[in-house]
Amino acid sequence: MSEARTDSRLPRLLLVTGMSGAGKSTVLDALEDMGWDTVDNLPTALLQAFVHGSDRERQAANVAVGMDARSRGFDAHAIPDLIRSVEGVRPEILYLDAAGAELIRRYDETRRRHPLAPDRPAEDGIARERALTAPLRLAADSVLDTTDLKPSDLRDELRRRYGGNSNEPVITITSFGFARGISRTADFVFDLRFAPNPHWIDELRPLTGLDAAVQDYVARQPGWTETLDRIEDLLADLIPRHFGAGKSYLGVAFGCTGGRHRSVAAAAMMANRLRARGFSPNIRHRDLSLKPSDSVEEHPAPSQPRANDLSE
Structure with missing residues (x-):
């Protein structure tokens, strides 16, 4: 990547993609709250126009674009090159993932149908989407697994990654x-x-x-x-x-x-x-708020003190 492409003065272009149900809407909402210009399910043919529109204020803002298997023109093999071909920005790909069982639970909880399996069980759509988006996962700059993240935890993580100084590692x-x-x-x-x-x-x-x-x-x-x-x-x-x-x-x-x-x-x-x-x-x-449980903790070895022994 050229020096111009990594210039910290350039606005950021973030592609938010990955598994349906992994939190794309939450991510885009959080980025919008942080001042990013966001759009979801943007057709690939409109990417350049959206990033470099006539609105001069927009051109100075960080941009986040949501694309997944539902987006018009979606091609997991071609999209990485498309994102990185946009001039005048620092492109990045964020892939959202979650365990299959957790994705199934979320679909059951919301009673929504999986977009790739409208007439079949959600697990069929999840398997198909995971295979379909595999090239994007490999090309991603960052993979964020949301399985164990509550929405508030996810927002905190996003603020750490995208709300501060990008000149040092998060x-x-x-x-x-x-x-x-x-x-x-x-x-x-x-x-x-x-x-x-x-x-x-x-x-x-x-x-x-x-x-x-x-x-x-x-x-x-x-x-x-x-x-x-x-x-x-x-x-x-x-x-x-x-x-x-x-x-x-x-x-x-x-x-x-x-x-x-x-x-x-x-x-x-x-x-x-x-x-x-x-x-x-x-x-x-992650687990600090949970109550102590003898059934969770391993029993100590015979040599380990168990009670009333805080000596060295």
């Missing part, structure tokens, strides 16, 4: 619990289950990894500080490399069993470490 640090499914949006996933689980300490069970008592406890465990040191060095090296190669969004996820103690503490600690190095990470604690 780094999102997520904590999650493996018992509730791995983080789907992370580029790097780190497993903190090697450390004893604070859930089995009576005094720590009702607390979270945001509390000083939990952070002090995990920090005393063998290997904890050394592990975070190595992860910090790794991220400090890789983040600029990925950004320099054109990757604007990086997800870093820390997982433990239930997603309330070790992963939350690690995410908070790593965010502070990266801020000290000049980065500006965002934090999302």
Whole structure:
């Protein structure tokens, strides 16, 4: 891509595409609220006219265009070249995805028919659309999986990505619990289950990894500080490399069993470490609001303290 095409002074052109039901309307509404000029289901033949219309104010605004299998002239193989052929903008493709079961649930909840399977079960349309849009997914600058995102979480993520300074990478640090499914949006996933689980300490069970008592406890465990040191060095090296190669969004996820103690503490600690190095990470604690549950947490090894033992 030429230097002119990456000039931060140019307005952005974002193609919002992907799976029907994955949140395209929510994304476009959120971008419009942030001042973007948006349109949904634009025929491909009208793209140039919409971006470079006679409205001079429009030409200075960031533009988001929604296209999917319903759009007139839709061709998943040709659209990436079409988007990147538009002059005077910084083109980008955002592909929205979600797990098949979640898409089926959303269609059942809204009682809408899938556009590619009006007379068949939604899962047939989902499978057809996933195959049809596969070239777009491969060509996308960013793939955003909305399976685990509430609409408010999705809007927060969009504000991080498209509402601020585009001259630095958008780094999102997520904590999650493996018992509730791995983080789907992370580029790097780190497993903190090697450390004893604070859930089995009576005094720590009702607390979270945001509390000083939990952070002090995990920090005393063998290997904890050394592990975070190595992860910090790794991220400090890789983040600029990925950004320099054109990757604007990086997800870093820390997982433990239930997603309330070790992963939350690690995410908070790593965010502070990266801020000290000049980065500006965002934090999302996916499972923090869930209640403690013995059935979710793994039983501790015989050597791990369970109750009334906060000693080193």
